[in-house]
Amino acid sequence: MKNLLPKLPEHIFRLFLVFLVFLGVILLVRFFIPNSFREHKVQIASTVEREKAREIKFAGTSACAVCHEEQYNIKKNGYHKNLSCETCHGPAQGHTENPTEIKPPAPRDRKFCPVCHAYNASRPIGFPQINPVAHNPLQPCITCHEPHDPKPPETPRECKACHGEFERTKEVSPHVLLKCTTCHVTPALHKVTPWSVRPSKPTTREFCGRCHGQESTVAKTAKVDMASHGEKYVCWQCHYPHAPEVR
Ligand code: HEC
Ligand code: HEC
Ligand code: HEC
Ligand code: HEC
Ligand code: HEC
Ligand code: HEC
Numbered sequence: 468m469k470n471l472l473p474k475l476p477e478h479i480f481r482l483f484l485v486f487l488v489f490l491g492v493i494l495l496v497r498f499f500i501p502n503s504f505r506e507h508k509v510q511i512a513s514t515v516e517r518e519k520a521r522e523i524k525f526a527g528t529s530a531c532a533v534c535h536e537e538q539y540n541i542k543k544n545g546y547h548k549n550l551s552c553e554t555c556h557g558p559a560q561g562h563t564e565n566p567t568e569i570k571p572p573a574p575r576d577r578k579f580c581p582v583c584h585a586y587n588a589s590r591p592i593g594f595p596q597i598n599p600v601a602h603n604p605l606q607p608c609i610t611c612h613e614p615h616d617p618k619p620p621e622t623p624r625e626c627k628a629c630h631g632e633f634e635r636t637k638e639v640s641p642h643v644l645l646k647c648t649t650c651h652v653t654p655a656l657h658k659v660t661p662w663s664v665r666p667s668k669p670t671t672r673e674f675c676g677r678c679h680g681q682e683s684t685v686a687k688t689a690k691v692d693m694a695s696h697g698e699k700y701v702c703w704q705c706h707y708p709h710a711p712e713v714r
């Protein structure tokens with residue numbers, strides 16, 4: 468090499484080499500990098516081609532409506548109106564083309580709904596959230612919530628919904644057939660705002676005497692002499708009213 472270019476000083480020669488390598492790289496790049504990388508129009512065209520070639524996986528909610536009018540109409544105005552069918556049922560284009568052979572899964576498992584509804588401090592305020600560990604465990608969410616129209620179900624409004632222990636106690640006692648409201652006059656509002664609206668409670672011996680006094684005409688109850696039995700004490704100082712045991 469040195470003999471071929473004798474007059475060049477060594478540092479110029481090195482610079483020349485670097486230039487040669489640089490030129491080589493440019494030519495290589497031009498040769499190997501496809502047109503679509505360099506030309507804007509070709510690039511757009513080939514991208515469109517590529518995207519069009521992709522398999523379509525999602526059909527969109529309106530496609531489902533054709534055959535599943537029922538679910539579509541239920542969901543339309545419910546809390547889940549902004550959820551696409553395929554959010555829960557997965558991509559279902561194949562199913563729309565061949566409904567009997569290809570069936571989308573339905574997320575019946577309890578694990579599914581907490582993906583969106585498990586408590587998470589970063590979710591917007593007011594978004595309905597629950598603690599999956601404490602919120603009615605053991606049963607799938609869809610036993611109580613219709614997935615296509617999940618209205619929050621009414622809280623049970625019987626006494627036992629909130630006073631389970633009294634109910635269970637009474638259940639196995641001689642007072643099993645007595646309704647709670649026989650002894651507690653309960654305004655309807657108590658079930659809505661229980662702390663501020665309270666039911667009545669018996670206050671006198673005579674209250675029990677209605678059924679247990681010797682003069683009582685209520686059939687099939689044990690009778691006591693009101694004047695002497697327990698004397699000046701109210702009856703529930705000796706008999707638990709929700710389970711009046713006698714030995
Ligand atoms: C061309 C009509 C048609 C279209 C469009 C259609 N389906 Fe279906 N789908 C059916 C039929 C028919 C069945 C019942 C298949 C069977 O039980 O044999 C079914 C069943 C289902 C089931 C129940 C599967 C199961 O295990 O019970 C789900 C979920 C479902 N479709 C979701 C969808 C979704 C989501 C879409 C929209 C992307 C959709 N379908 C679009 C006809 C259709
Ligand atoms: C929040 C999730 C969710 C969304 C959104 C949803 N589904 Fe479902 N879908 C379910 C679940 C869960 C079941 C299973 C219900 C069951 O077994 O009782 C189901 C069941 C079905 C079934 C089987 C029949 C039935 O009622 O059990 C069809 C058909 C269906 N969905 C269609 C649709 C269509 C069409 C849409 C959109 C309009 C849709 N689903 C939106 C969760 C969803
Ligand atoms: C992709 C997220 C998503 C999934 C999955 C989902 N939900 Fe929802 N859910 C929502 C949205 C969004 C709302 C409407 C919230 C609003 O109106 O502020 C909602 C509302 C609800 C509500 C109404 C609560 C209220 O008091 O406002 C219930 C109940 C509910 N969903 C139950 C379910 C159940 C059961 C499942 C499983 C089958 C489920 N959700 C799956 C997003 C989801
Ligand atoms: C045994 C019945 C039952 C089951 C099972 C159940 N729920 Fe509920 N859910 C209720 C009742 C009743 C309410 C309304 C009273 C309340 O807030 O507790 C409710 C309320 C909700 C709410 C509204 C809370 C709010 O702040 O507005 C959401 C969201 C919800 N449930 C989601 C779920 C999810 C997700 C599952 C499954 C992991 C589930 N539920 C399982 C009975 C049930
Ligand atoms: C929604 C829940 C709820 C329902 C339903 C409910 N209660 Fe209550 N009740 C409460 C709460 C909370 C208190 C206050 C408990 C306390 O003071 O320790 C209470 C208190 C009471 C008291 C005591 C009042 C007092 O002044 O000490 C009586 C008696 C009572 N309830 C009877 C009933 C009867 C009878 C029914 C059914 C007709 C009923 N409750 C239904 C929640 C409820
Ligand atoms: C035979 C009449 C009778 C029946 C039936 C009855 N109770 Fe009572 N209840 C009483 C009496 C008496 C008291 C005690 C009043 C007192 O201590 O001042 C009482 C007290 C209560 C209290 C207040 C408890 C406390 O520690 O302060 C509640 C709550 C209550 N009852 C709920 C119920 C419920 C719920 C039922 C139905 C499952 C029921 N009761 C049925 C007579 C009855």
Ligand code: HEC
Binds near residue numbers: 641645649677678685
């Ligand atoms: C509406 C009628 C009624 C009222 C009011 C009532 N009881 Fe009773 N009680 C019964 C009946 C019915 C039985 C079951 C039959 C029986 O064993 O006497 C019973 C059983 C009993 C027993 C058990 C008797 C036995 O021999 O096993 C006792 C104790 C008792 N009640 C106490 C009370 C007290 C205390 C009150 C007031 C807080 C009260 N009862 C209010 C109807 C009533």
Ligand code: HEC
Binds near residue numbers: 691698706
């Ligand atoms: C100082 C405690 C005390 C008070 C207060 C009291 N009892 Fe009793 N009661 C007892 C005892 C102890 C027995 C069981 C022994 C007996 O028969 O004397 C009994 C038994 C009973 C029996 C069952 C009688 C039978 O023949 O089986 C009834 C009914 C009864 N009481 C109702 C009442 C009523 C109603 C009141 C309120 C008016 C009341 N008791 C107040 C202690 C009391």
